Amino acid sequence: MTTTVPKLVTELELPYLDTIGLERHDAVEAIREARSRHWLARTDLGFIVTRLQDVTAILRDQRFHSALSVIEGAPELEGFADREGRSESILTMEGAPHARLRRLVAPAFTPASANRLRPTMRRVVGELVDDVVSAGECELVADVCEPYPIPIICELLGAPPEDWKLFSSWATDIFRIFNNNLAEDLPLITRAGEELTRYVSDMIAERRADPRDDLLSDLIAIEQEGDRLSTDEMAMLAEAVLMAGTDTTRNQLACSVALFSEHPDQWALLAEQPELAPRAVEESMRYLGAVRGTARFASEDIVYRDVLFPQGTLVATSLAGANRDPEAFDDPDVFDITRERATAQMTFGAGIHFCMGAALARAELQEALPLLARRMPDLSQAGEIEWKPSNFGIWGPALLPIRFTPPEPA
Numbered sequence: 001m002t003t004t005v006p007k008l009v010t011e012l013e014l015p016y017l018d019t020i021g022l023e024r025h026d027a028v029e030a031i032r033e034a035r036s037r038h039w040l041a042r043t044d045l046g047f048i049v050t051r052l053q054d055v056t057a058i059l060r061d062q063r064f065h066s067a068l069s070v071i072e073g074a075p076e077l078e079g080f081a082d083r084e085g086r087s088e089s090i091l092t093m094e095g096a097p098h099a100r101l102r103r104l105v106a107p108a109f110t111p112a113s114a115n116r117l118r119p120t121m122r123r124v125v126g127e128l129v130d131d132v133v134s135a136g137e138c139e140l141v142a143d144v145c146e147p148y149p150i151p152i153i154c155e156l157l158g159a160p161p162e163d164w165k166l167f168s169s170w171a172t173d174i175f176r177i178f179n180n181n182l183a184e185d186l187p188l189i190t191r192a193g194e195e196l197t198r199y200v201s202d203m204i205a206e207r208r209a210d211p212r213d214d215l216l217s218d219l220i221a222i223e224q225e226g227d228r229l230s231t232d233e234m235a236m237l238a239e240a241v242l243m244a245g246t247d248t249t250r251n252q253l254a255c256s257v258a259l260f261s262e263h264p265d266q267w268a269l270l271a272e273q274p275e276l277a278p279r280a281v282e283e284s285m286r287y288l289g290a291v292r293g294t295a296r297f298a299s300e301d302i303v304y305r306d307v308l309f310p311q312g313t314l315v316a317t318s319l320a321g322a323n324r325d326p327e328a329f330d331d332p333d334v335f336d337i338t339r340e341r342a343t344a345q346m347t348f349g350a351g352i353h354f355c356m357g358a359a360l361a362r363a364e365l366q367e368a369l370p371l372l373a374r375r376m377p378d379l380s381q382a383g384e385i386e387w388k389p390s391n392f393g394i395w396g397p398a399l400l401p402i403r404f405t406p407p408e409p410a
């Protein structure tokens with residue numbers, strides 16, 4: 001019997017892949033080139049997989065842990081990550097404690113609970129469009145995408161609508177974690193985190209006394225086999241929902257509309273056939289996803305495909321690469337919202353950290369896109385789209401100037 005001796009990953013001859021600083025189409029090209037040469041590529045910080053099969057396998061392999069814990073564990077963040085009353089984030093938890101939390105919160109994140117918020121979604125996006133539609137042009141990021149998700153998250157949590165500006169400013173400050181300027185930003189980040197935790201803890205106390213039809217009341221009521229969430233865990237979840245559920249959705253909406261602005265026939269088709277909305281969402285998330293990758297590190301020595309990844313090795317998974325993998329999708333570079341969905345797109349990730357808010361995000365996009373297509377016909381770019389720097393984890397247009405045919409004056 002022959003046994004294969006695993007090869008050490010650092011000794012393999014691999015293509016080098018670096019998409020930082022690359023323009024959007026050049027990044028797709030660089031990934032395609034690396035993917036065609038090998039299933040694995042080298043990066044400045046470690047390694048990256050770009051084929052759907054490997055991206056899925058690494059994300060499902062629980063020996064690989066979330067690399068976000070590396071950011072959260074940074075000495076510069078001391079005082080924020082371990083501030084009083086804060087439980088570890090669901091995004092960085094692993095193993096049994098993570099599984100327990102997901103099991104407990106799953107009933108609150110079903111498509112049915114997302115559907116309850118659809119009337120609010122329609123109202124919020126409708127009002128944002130009302131404000132700009134008569135002009136026949138707008139800057140879609142500031143006018144529609146940025147303000148859209150926060151009132152929905154407020155409604156989900158049960159916070160009064162007048163407080164959405166508070167949530168918005170906490171989210172902006174906490175997102176500074178990713179701006180590479182921790183020395184200056186840390187006081188702001190910590191203050192925002194503390195205020196949010198205090199606000200949510202007060203809300204939880206109110207809901208305990210007076211339950212309502214909202215997420216916090218649902219989380220309080222959940223009990224499985226005598227197990228229930230603590231107040232700190234609920235506060236952490238509220239923070240995770242605010243952090244993971246706002247910038248992602250607004251960037252994805254902007255990515256999707258930017259993409260449609262390059263494909264006017266598909267925009268017209270969506271306006272004509274709003275029932276295509278679910279497919280339009282999946283296809284635009286596949287073609288141009290706002291989360292293009294996520295990273296893991298080997299929590300122990302791991303052998304995968306006969307390659308040894310020593311403990312601590314960083315392995316990025318290219319969700320954008322997987323989404324254009326010709327082994328997984330026919331004509332992967334064609335954007336077609338009538339595509340039969342044989343393979344699921346990967347922009348929500350995979351494995352135990354698969355996006356908990358996927359049903360909510362899908363509903364938000366499924367409500368917004370056909371409404372925009374109907375009310376902003378003949379959409380085209382009114383100037384150059386400015387894209388966020390390519391090293392941003394959550395990425396999309398910074399500026400999306402558009403014009404469209406305004407409604408006839410009444």
Ligand code: HEM
Pocket residue numbers: 066090091092102240241242244245246248249252290291294295347348349350352353354355356357358360361
């Ligand atoms: C289009 C919008 C969205 C995209 C593209 C997206 C993408 C993702 C991805 C890729 C992950 C996995 C990260 C990893 O494996 O490292 C994730 C996790 C997560 N998402 Fe989303 N997300 C979106 C919207 C939302 C919304 C609306 C919510 C809130 C309700 C949300 C809550 C979460 C949470 C809590 C996690 C962590 C789950 C865990 O670690 O178990 N996301 N998301």
